[in-house]
Amino acid sequence: MNEQDIFQKITDEFYWFHRHPELSYEEVETTKRLREDLAAAGIEVLDLPLKTGLVAKVGTGEAPFIALRCDIDGLPIQEESGLAYASEHAxxxxxxxHDFHISAVLGSAYLLKAKERELRGTVYLIFQPAEEAPGGACKVMETGVLKDVQAIFGLHTSPLYDVGTLGIRSGAVTASVDKFTVTFHGKGTHAAHPERGIDPIVMAASFVTAAQSIVSRNIDPAHPGLVSITHIESGNTWNVIPESSWLEGTVRCLTAEDRKLIKKRIYELAEGQAASFGGHAELTWYAGPPATDNTPDWTDFAIEVAKEAELDVVPAPVNLAGEDFAYYQEEIPGVFVLVGTGKSPANHNPKFHVDPAALGPAARYMARLAVEAFARL
Incomplete structure (x- = not known):
């Protein structure tokens, strides 16, 4: 395929992927479609113990090794975009x-395959499952396929930028993501006689208020971070103080030090607030991905390549959303790039959409990163 044919192919595939979204670890048809697309282009798919998702390779089969990564899962959201190619799955x-990511990296695979004889190393093309779970990145890492990779590059759509603009910055672009649950245990009683019980709802309410002091009083005011309590349950009727109350929430921040401190304070406040009312707290912590961490020298490289490709580059904004590309960056230097896909409602909004015109430039840019990374290494 020539470049024009490649761009038409990945646009058609983008429409197909958008119409057929699959949730985390359920991307069976998406994976099947990718295998067929890659096989038709003579691109090798590696034999790995992945139930969904895949890793393909192009190049010499020898060092140096570079990786390009995309994610392939959708979200449990009812689409309201009004697109002609809207989701066919309620x-x-x-x-x-992620449909855009798939198609752009597929385009990069085609472009790299077309000049495979000129490549001076091997490119792994990661079509990763379950980014939204999160944790699909860990499944790929566990296969060991990336143990010799010297640099990794990932991309993400951005509704903040026009087509042709990239957001790139050194260091953290997205935040660490942790979830916690707290059960406050008290003593049930008649609502008319609170003195005979221990009210777990008051404990929970006090904790919700106190937890907001962590960001405002315990971490550096210049450091982005948040503690959000998003779900509370307790009781089942109007005239009974219940035995317990339960809540859950999330913590987001950009540094490992703040992440550790916020966790410590969550535990202290939950236990302290419960004890102050005569009850006790039971807390469970669910650690998610760390903050992304763009390597400074590879970030400079990614900016240089973008400018050579006549793409506009702006500093990526600090974002407290999470991204499990960060798991790769714990072991492999690399860069996570935001790709302008036209102005749109935010990601995870039922009206979110991207401009397919951004596919060609994104595919060409990702392929160019790999080729020029070989020269740099």
Whole structure:
């Protein structure tokens, strides 16, 4: 295929992927379609113990090794975009642009295959499952396929930028993501006689207020971070003080130090607030991905390549959303790039959409990163 044919092919595939979203670890048809696309182009798919998702390779089969990564799962959202190629599956939607990511990296694979004889190393093309779970990146890492990779590059749609603009910055672009649940245990009683019980709802309410002091009083005011309590349950009627109350929430921040401190304070406040009312707290912590961490020298490289490709580059904004590309960056230097896909409602919004015109430039840019990374290494 020539470049024009490649761009038409990945646009058609983008429409297909958008119409057929699949949730995390359920991307069976998406994976099957990718295998067929890659096989038709003579691109090798590696034999790995992945139930969904895949890794393909192009190049010499020898060092140096570079990786390009995309994610392939959709979200449990009912689409309201009004697109002619809207999701055909009720309650499921590619509302975060993973269909775009798939198609752009597929285009990069085609472009690299077309000049495979000129490549001076091997490119692994990661079509990763379950980014939204999150944790699909860990499944890929566990296969060991990336143990010799010297640099990794990932992309993400951005509704903040026009087509032709990239957001790139050194260091953290997205935040660490942790979830916690707290059960406050008290003593049930008649609502008319609170003195005979221990009210777990008061404990929970006090904790919700106190937890907001962590960001405002315990971490550096210049450091972005948040503690959000998003779900509370307790009781089942109007005249009974219940035995317990339960809540859950999330913590987001950009540094490992703040992440550790916020966790410590969540535990202290939950236990302290419960004890102050005569009850006790039971807390469970669910650690998600760390903050992304763009390597400074590879970030400078990615900016240089973008400018050579006549793409506009702006500093990526600090974002407290999470991204499991960060798991790769714990072991492999690399860069996570935001790709302008036209102005749109935010990611995870039922009206989110991207401009397919951004596919060609994104595919060409990702392929160029790989080729020029070989020269740099």
């Amino acid at each position: 309650g499921r939607m590619h509302a975060c642009g």
